[in-house]
């Protein structure tokens with residue numbers, strides 16, 4: 429129960445806000461369950477005209493997203509965008525709407541950065557704040573991708589150690605925080621907190637089919653349903669061990685690794701085509717490689733070459749993430765200890781996290 433007492437005390441001492449306290453700016457995104465805006469506090473007009481906050485107006489699932497963000501802030505704050513406040517704004521319509529406020533972390537998601545012809549060098553510049561003197565080439569690209577992977581896995585390990593499965597890991601939900609010069613996870617709208625049974629019966633229809641693991645359901649259908657209210661249960665850690673729900677996110681992270689290594693998979697159509705091919709190979713990456721390598725174009729060849737550096741250590745990590753059976757996939761923590769990360773990354777200094 430400590431967690432709830434703490435949450436209550438913390439809330440007492442934090443400022444509270446209502447909708448009128450904010451001015452909305454540019455729309456950043458719109459999904460089926462909410463709209464996201466850039467904005468600022470109306471009391472103290474921010475010096476930056478665009479606003480230093482991000483505001484999400486959410487429908488029925490807003491309550492769960494607020495819960496997840498509160499929990500992340502207390503347990504693993506550095507994993508996700510800085511959450512400031514969430515509230516229910518009652519309106520004349522029944523139910524009202526939920527508002528969530530974060531600090532504006534930066535202009536670009538990993539998706540935006542991957543669309544650039546400069547990728548991954550554009551990320552190198554953002555992480556280091558300068559351009560490296562090393563010549564461009566596979567080795568340097570591999571170091572950058574390695575650093576990005578490390579940051580994503582580090583953030584993911586924080587979530588998983590807290591008991592949260594994100595379920596919507598994709599480049600669009602990974603933001604580059606310009607303040608801390610590292611990638612953070614956003615959009616906990618589809619997340620499940622299994623240790624306390626929040627959002628336990630998953631809304632599978634929310635998930636992005638381009639990045640979902642083949643199992644679709646993160647818990648076996650035989651497991652009893654957990655309470656829907658935020659009531660802590662003691663049995664959840666056991667269920668976690670039985671089902672390894674975190675491996676769902678690992679599969680999605682493996683696909684991001686693939687997209688970074690293979691330029692041809694960075695487009696929607698490229699990724700969808702890859703998913704089709706992999707399914708035809710029964711989700712066996714080695715079989716997929718055998719099937720495409722003989723007729724591989726320069727972009728695919730480049731990806732294999734990058735993953736084959738240092739005795740194929742990158743390929744080894746990738747194949748430990750993208751596997752059909754969740755149980756055979758590595759965890760975020762184990763992945764971070766993989767020899768792929770032993771080599772020097774971008775700069776030893778840049779990831780003293």
Ligand code: ADP
Nearest residue numbers: 456457458459464482509530531532533534615
């Ligand atoms: P949804 O996907 O449900 O529309 P997200 O939470 O993913 O909502 O936010 C939508 C977009 O808004 C993100 O892809 C990102 O571009 C931007 N965004 C969200 N949170 C932040 C933040 N804290 N800082 C900067 N940009 C953000």
Ligand code: MG
Nearest residue numbers: 600601614615
């Ligand atoms: Mg999103």
